[in-house]
Amino acid sequence: MISHTSNRDNNNHPPTSTRPPPPEREKKKKLSTHPRPPTTPFLASDHQDSKKHLLLATTGSVATIKLPQLLKALSQTFSPESLTIHLLLTRSSENFLTPADLDEASANPLVSRVWRDADEWAFPSGGVYTRECPVLHIELRKWAHVLVVAPLSANTLSSVIVGRCDGLLLSVLRAWDWGRGGVVVAPAMNTLMWTHPVTRGQVDTLREWGVEVLMPVSKVLACGDEGVGGMVGVEVIVEAAGRRLGISSVEEEEEEEEEEEKVVEVVGRVEG
Amino acid sequence: MISHTSNRDNNNHPPTSTRPPPPEREKKKKLSTHPRPPTTPFLASDHQDSKKHLLLATTGSVATIKLPQLLKALSQTFSPESLTIHLLLTRSSENFLTPADLDEASANPLVSRVWRDADEWAFPSGGVYTRECPVLHIELRKWAHVLVVAPLSANTLSSVIVGRCDGLLLSVLRAWDWGRGGVVVAPAMNTLMWTHPVTRGQVDTLREWGVEVLMPVSKVLACGDEGVGGMVGVEVIVEAAGRRLGISSVEEEEEEEEEEEKVVEVVGRVEG
Amino acid sequence: MISHTSNRDNNNHPPTSTRPPPPEREKKKKLSTHPRPPTTPFLASDHQDSKKHLLLATTGSVATIKLPQLLKALSQTFSPESLTIHLLLTRSSENFLTPADLDEASANPLVSRVWRDADEWAFPSGGVYTRECPVLHIELRKWAHVLVVAPLSANTLSSVIVGRCDGLLLSVLRAWDWGRGGVVVAPAMNTLMWTHPVTRGQVDTLREWGVEVLMPVSKVLACGDEGVGGMVGVEVIVEAAGRRLGISSVEEEEEEEEEEEKVVEVVGRVEG
Ligand SMILES: Cc1cc2nc3c(=O)[nH]c(=O)nc-3n(C[C@H](O)[C@H](O)[C@H](O)COP(=O)(O)O)c2cc1C
Ligand SMILES: Cc1cc2nc3c(=O)[nH]c(=O)nc-3n(C[C@H](O)[C@H](O)[C@H](O)COP(=O)(O)O)c2cc1C
Ligand SMILES: Cc1cc2nc3c(=O)[nH]c(=O)nc-3n(C[C@H](O)[C@H](O)[C@H](O)COP(=O)(O)O)c2cc1C
Numbered sequence: 001m002i003s004h005t006s007n008r009d010n011n012n013h014p015p016t017s018t019r020p021p022p023p024e025r026e027k028k029k030k031l032s033t034h035p036r037p038p039t040t041p042f043l044a045s046d047h048q049d050s051k052k053h054l055l056l057a058t059t060g061s062v063a064t065i066k067l068p069q070l071l072k073a074l075s076q077t078f079s080p081e082s083l084t085i086h087l088l089l090t091r092s093s094e095n096f097l098t099p100a101d102l103d104e105a106s107a108n109p110l111v112s113r114v115w116r117d118a119d120e121w122a123f124p125s126g127g128v129y130t131r132e133c134p135v136l137h138i139e140l141r142k143w144a145h146v147l148v149v150a151p152l153s154a155n156t157l158s159s160v161i162v163g164r165c166d167g168l169l170l171s172v173l174r175a176w177d178w179g180r181g182g183v184v185v186a187p188a189m190n191t192l193m194w195t196h197p198v199t200r201g202q203v204d205t206l207r208e209w210g211v212e213v214l215m216p217v218s219k220v221l222a223c224g225d226e227g228v229g230g231m232v233g234v235e236v237i238v239e240a241a242g243r244r245l246g247i248s249s250v251e252e253e254e255e256e257e258e259e260e261e262k263v264v265e266v267v268g269r270v271e272g
Numbered sequence: 273m274i275s276h277t278s279n280r281d282n283n284n285h286p287p288t289s290t291r292p293p294p295p296e297r298e299k300k301k302k303l304s305t306h307p308r309p310p311t312t313p314f315l316a317s318d319h320q321d322s323k324k325h326l327l328l329a330t331t332g333s334v335a336t337i338k339l340p341q342l343l344k345a346l347s348q349t350f351s352p353e354s355l356t357i358h359l360l361l362t363r364s365s366e367n368f369l370t371p372a373d374l375d376e377a378s379a380n381p382l383v384s385r386v387w388r389d390a391d392e393w394a395f396p397s398g399g400v401y402t403r404e405c406p407v408l409h410i411e412l413r414k415w416a417h418v419l420v421v422a423p424l425s426a427n428t429l430s431s432v433i434v435g436r437c438d439g440l441l442l443s444v445l446r447a448w449d450w451g452r453g454g455v456v457v458a459p460a461m462n463t464l465m466w467t468h469p470v471t472r473g474q475v476d477t478l479r480e481w482g483v484e485v486l487m488p489v490s491k492v493l494a495c496g497d498e499g500v501g502g503m504v505g506v507e508v509i510v511e512a513a514g515r516r517l518g519i520s521s522v523e524e525e526e527e528e529e530e531e532e533e534k535v536v537e538v539v540g541r542v543e544g
Numbered sequence: 545m546i547s548h549t550s551n552r553d554n555n556n557h558p559p560t561s562t563r564p565p566p567p568e569r570e571k572k573k574k575l576s577t578h579p580r581p582p583t584t585p586f587l588a589s590d591h592q593d594s595k596k597h598l599l600l601a602t603t604g605s606v607a608t609i610k611l612p613q614l615l616k617a618l619s620q621t622f623s624p625e626s627l628t629i630h631l632l633l634t635r636s637s638e639n640f641l642t643p644a645d646l647d648e649a650s651a652n653p654l655v656s657r658v659w660r661d662a663d664e665w666a667f668p669s670g671g672v673y674t675r676e677c678p679v680l681h682i683e684l685r686k687w688a689h690v691l692v693v694a695p696l697s698a699n700t701l702s703s704v705i706v707g708r709c710d711g712l713l714l715s716v717l718r719a720w721d722w723g724r725g726g727v728v729v730a731p732a733m734n735t736l737m738w739t740h741p742v743t744r745g746q747v748d749t750l751r752e753w754g755v756e757v758l759m760p761v762s763k764v765l766a767c768g769d770e771g772v773g774g775m776v777g778v779e780v781i782v783e784a785a786g787r788r789l790g791i792s793s794v795e796e797e798e799e800e801e802e803e804e805e806k807v808v809e810v811v812g813r814v815e816g
Binding site (some may be wrong): 121123127128129131135138141161162163164165166174175176177178208209 | 334337364367368369370426427429430431433434462464465468469470471474497
């Protein structure tokens with residue numbers, strides 16, 4: 001269900017992960033499900049369909065370990081007929097994902113692609129940009145109806161606020177059409193990072209730009225401290241994404257269908 | 273005409289480009305034209321002459337593909353007797369330059385050096401700094417009469433505004449003598465990057481610091497979108513550079529010479 | 545006296561230094577003095593003792609070459625019974641330290657550890673984070689009674705101000721408990737970097753957060769320029785660290801002991 005995009009590393013950053021490559025058999029399976037060769041550039045205009053498009057980004061917060069849980073909740077709530085998801089992983093966030101997590105993500109019926117920073121610079125023409133090369137962060141912004149950043153790290157928060165854009169996620173955010181809304185973030189960080197003097201003003205600024213901020217909750221954090229900073233529950237993120245995308249959950253769809261059937265029955269009876 | 277400075281990579285960032293090394297023959301040619309071994313540090317005081325010195329920087333905007341055009345226009349407008357150019361390439365900007373572009377730059381009669389981030393940390397003493405090592409960004413600031421950043425990316429704009437300086441160009445800008453002016457920038461970015469809420473304030477700040485901002489124009493951008501964000505024409509950059517440097521174009525020089533000749537003639541006739 | 549922490553490079557940045565590895569003999573000596581295998585994570589709770597804990601960070605300013613002098617002054621002023629020091633080196637700052645400097649630091653009786661950016665991501669479990677992994681920047685913040693950044697570079701200053709935290713030192717600063725104070729910084733930079741329009745406001749902000757800023761002094765800088773920007777003398781840093789930590793210098797201790805002896809004598813005489 002997934003096409004692993006080319007991970008050729010000709011961008012600004014070295015790979016973070018030292019984990020071993022997946023076993024050969026698995027790799028082959030994945031390659032064989034590739035809908036197109038990985039060096040073919042992604043064009044939003046090639047992916048126009050009736051589905052809603054969710055760009056789901058993770059950053060270097062420990063809450064990224066909840067990605068499998070979040071994806072499971074999404075696929076239990078929405079049907080592949082109404083929603084497609086692209087994942088976008090910052091380098092730091094990859095430190096919190098095991099190969100098993102990524103395999104599980106690949107198998108999720110909603111997920112169709114995984115993007116990494118390196119993909120931004122993976123030009124098909126031997127690593128050199130030509131006028132024909134599409135710009136990935138622009139294409140992703142055009143493709144996505146909604147961008148959810150969950151978790152949002154303190155570092156990415158501080159970067160987006162000053163307009164820094166030396167990574168794929170930051171570039172998508174810098175090139176976002178702020179007039180149309182559509183960005184949801186779920187900050188997650190140590191309590192003291194959250195109560196740091198810069199945070200409040202930055203969150204306020206995000207809101208002024210129209211971002212929906214799913215405020216962190218109080219809990220025992222990974223570091224053992226207790227306090228505000230934990231990411232909201234995945235169900236809150238699922239709800240916000242669905243609302244922003246304007247799609248019904250599978251349950252609602254079934255209810256709607258039942259309603260329609262009832263209406264049809266009633267109409268039938270009246271007409272009949 | 274060019275001395276490729278050492279590109280030994282002991283700085284903070286890995287190389288971005290995966291393009292193959294230039295063929296052996298070409299390499300030899302370049303080495304033989306080296307005016308000095310590449311590990312000799314650059315000292316502004318060794319390069320005092322009657323010429324004007326232009327530090328021309330490119331950043332990771334797609335408009336960097338116009339560098340050949342800009343250099344050609346500069347060399348058609350100014351003579352090598354009045355102007356020397358050093359290029360300064362951020363890592364991202366190298367993704368937009370082909371080997372052929374760099375060769376053409378080398379062959380330009382005005383260009384005498386190309387600087388990259390790695391050069392800042394290429395200490396002659398085996399990679400370790402000693403008290404005798406000059407500081408490249410300080411030397412370049414002393415050497416340059418005018419700094420032109422064309423194109424200026426959204427990312428470099430946001431970085432210079434907060435005073436970030438983890439790259440050669442940013443360090444030159446942080447160590448610039450703002451009292452004396454001399455900085456010209458030509459922003460170039462996607463329309464939505466340009467209309468992003470942070471941009472206007474950042475451009476205003478640059479102007480408060482005395483920077484001449486060549487405002488982007490409306491055009492069909494590389495990404496296919498139409499709108500404001502395109503880099504001004506190269507002739508506008510050439511004009512601004514010349515004006516700031518206080519040098520005449522070749523044409524003006526010829527006109528001046530003609531004027532002088534006329535004056536001499538007249539004076540001669542009067543006196544004669 | 546030192547345990548070199550694991551330097552496995554699975555973090556966001558490549559190593560900066562190209563200096564050759566230390567000779568075999570020396571390496572062995574160091575390994576044999578290792579108090580614990582380098583992959584065992586550091587937990588503040590394992591290091592509770594009656595000593596004061598100083599986290600001493602260097603950044604990419606040329607004043608980092610004074611680290612040996614600073615450590616010497618610290619060890620001449622405070623006793624290993626009252627003070628333990630952990631060093632934290634940003635990547636850039638390593639360019640200013642020779643292998644000999646690091647050996648000398650290792651031999652210093654106060655220094656028990658050296659931390660680098662890479663250590664933040666050196667998870668024991670094969671490079672992948674698990675819920676059991678402690679978070680190094682949180683542990684260091686808990687361990688340290690006082691954090692001294694000497695020298696503080698222009699770049700790190702600008703980063704901490706916006707809340708950026710993509711490095712170990714920046715993460716410690718972002719997760720610092722600003723309510724309790726305990727941060728001392730000694731800025732050091734070229735005069736024009738110091739007089740740059742952004743600097744004053746950033747220094748004021750640090751002070752609002754409770755940071756003690758040891759203002760730079762006027763001197764002939766490494767780059768040959770003269771002006772304000774030089775790091776304060778090491779004795780000023782030692783004094784500030786001792787005051788913040790609330791520990792007496794060896795001299796004061798001796799004086800106190802003499803005082804106590806005198807008191808005992810007097811008391812003895814009175815009582816006797
Ligand atoms: C194909 C492509 C084209 C890009 N074009 C632009 C652009 O025109 N303007 C811009 O500000 N950023 C552009 N970017 C994003 C920058 O390259 C990115 O922010 C980079 O980190 C800037 O680095 P620098 O400012 O250090 O040079 C582009 C990126 C890609 C991959
Ligand atoms: C030889 C040399 C000397 C430098 N000296 C200083 C300095 O004294 N102060 C400063 O703020 N930056 C100085 N810099 C620039 C910093 O090293 C650069 O901004 C770096 O990215 C800082 O990294 P850090 O803040 O992460 O340690 C110097 C750079 C070089 C190459
Ligand atoms: C084990 C570990 C856990 C971390 N957890 C968090 C976190 O929960 N929230 C956060 O904002 N940063 C956290 N950090 C720090 C970020 O990973 C760091 O700032 C990183 O540069 C963020 O990168 P990104 O914003 O580009 O994804 C953690 C770091 C480590 C090593």
